[in-house]
């Protein structure tokens with residue numbers, strides 16, 4: 019059925035609104051409406067489009083995800099080549115470049131536009147009549163791969179340019195960098211490791227790998243974003259300066275990095291470089307330098323291009339995150355679960371301004387994969403705030419005297435036997451009284467996100483355990499102020515503070531206590547799920563594996579681990595101490611007790627037998643979750659009733675867990 023004019027108008031209005039709010043959320047990071055309001059607009063649009071399919075256009079916000087996987091990418095020829103950039107590694111090289119630029123422009127006043135160089139995948143987006151028509155990789159600069167369907171799923175890329183304040187050109191090609199946040203990168207790698215997949219080497223590889231998926235649904239599931247840094251071809255518009263062009267691009271709804279500046283002198287360039295370098299470790303995205311451009315387009319043109327790279331752009335790179343040094347030894351650290359982790363002892367080396375003498379080797383498999391031997395020359399990488407790691411061995415520097423590190427047969431801390439549990443690559447010390455494990459457990463118990471015992475640091479725990487004053491975290495509650503005050507480097511005041519902090523921890527929330535127990539595979543989130551499900555520790559302790567697996571988000575490995583934990587005598591003794599000390603071992607009264615869906619988003623499709631969809635949505639929200647009208651990568655569960663709609667297909671494409679009404683009722687504890 020063809021849509022009446024008023025419906026057509028309504029759909030256009032809705033799209034404009036959705037696009038605008040999308041822009042506020044993903045481009046400006048400054049939403050104007052709640053998620054629920056956004057979802058409501060999206061739902062309304064979806065339902066009108068379902069009713070009037072002839073109104074669906076490719077640039078509708080409902081059409082981001084949905085393209086079928088392809089066998090291979092086509093190619094795209096860039097109308098204006100995406101040239102490479104010359105690099106500088108020192109202030110001298112920057113000064114030389116400035117000298118060449120200013121000589122080349124004899125006497126002109128030159129201003130420089132500065133912006134960070136982000137490390138991701140360079141792409142080009144073509145907008146015709148304001149609508150995204152082609153997205154491609156840089157490729158060799160002249161020809162790239164057509165990844166339009168994948169780029170459409172990146173939410174900070176508008177499918178239609180905003181024309182609220184400025185005129186939208188009939189054709190514009192913009193260039194940008196697709197990037198991934200460093201913490202999202204870590205999370206993604208963690209998931210890949212858990213799934214037995216090879217982790218990405220760095221955020222750039224993760225961004226590039228995600229964009230070059232043959233199945234756009236996979237790209238859609240990755241937390242990618244884009245920063246636009248320039249224009250290729252444009253029709254019907256011209257700009258005087260690069261900075262003016264970037265300002266214009268932001269008005270079109272494109273995401274442009276806001277850390278940028280226009281300056282006149284070398285010194286100002288070095289100042290900005292220094293600022294960026296300082297911000298490097300805290301900036302959410304990987305930055306690898308500063309891009310300096312001659313700001314005036316007229317002057318850029320006069321400078322021209324020299325053998326494949328323009329004379330008017332320079333990348334002033336940050337010092338490498340990598341260093342080469344000698345692997346002097348491999349030592350084994352014992353964690354709170356008894357796991358032995360290899361640590362590389364290095365000949366100290368300066369990397370990015372920090373001296374590194376130890377690096378992670380992850381586990382025995384990693385040592386084998388690297389083929390790292392004691393005496394080898396190795397490349398060490400530092401990224402962000404994470405512990406440096408050995409990334410490769412320089413095999414050509416071997417002398418033949420190197421030797422492979424051996425997994426110790428005895429625990430380096432307590433000297434008891436080390437065993438490999440079936441199916442695990444990690445050797446473990448089996449002695450539950452091992453001081454390394456005891457100390458690790460106490461520190462875990464006392465940390466801020468668990469029982470939050472302020473002042474109980476590593477050094478103090480060492481003393482308490484080494485002096486035989488405590489054997490598990492339960493013993494903390496029988497410590498006397500005088501005993502603590504008598505320890506080295508402790509005064510009466512700090513002893514009093516510690517005892518007060520221990521005292522206060524008795525009323526820590528139930529979920530944090532569960533987390534503090536240190537049950538393997540029970541992180542903060544799982545602990546909250548358990549605290550929402552069980553009203554006290556005895557219920558949790560007596561739950562069967564089947565019962566545990568029936569709880570949403572609890573898988574068989576976690577369930578086994580929980581079940582096993584409560585069947586160990588020493589854990590029961592430890593719990594007894596907590597009980598005697600009056601630590602909270604039951605759920606709090608009140609509404610937070612039942613927020614079992616905290617952080618989860620549900621989408622309902624099709625008819626339900628025992629309740630209406632609205633009632634189901636209210637149920638989800640009363641349990642702390644969100645009910646949404648549309649399926650996206652942020653959806654956790656799709657509840658499929660009778661005659662489910664297109665949402666089911668979309669959920670399948672995105673790999674979202676689909677459950678039936680019965681399972682949903684069980685999750686809500688209704689049956």
Ligand SMILES: [Zn+2]
Pocket residue numbers: 352429430431432433434447448449452453454
């Ligand atoms: Zn041990």
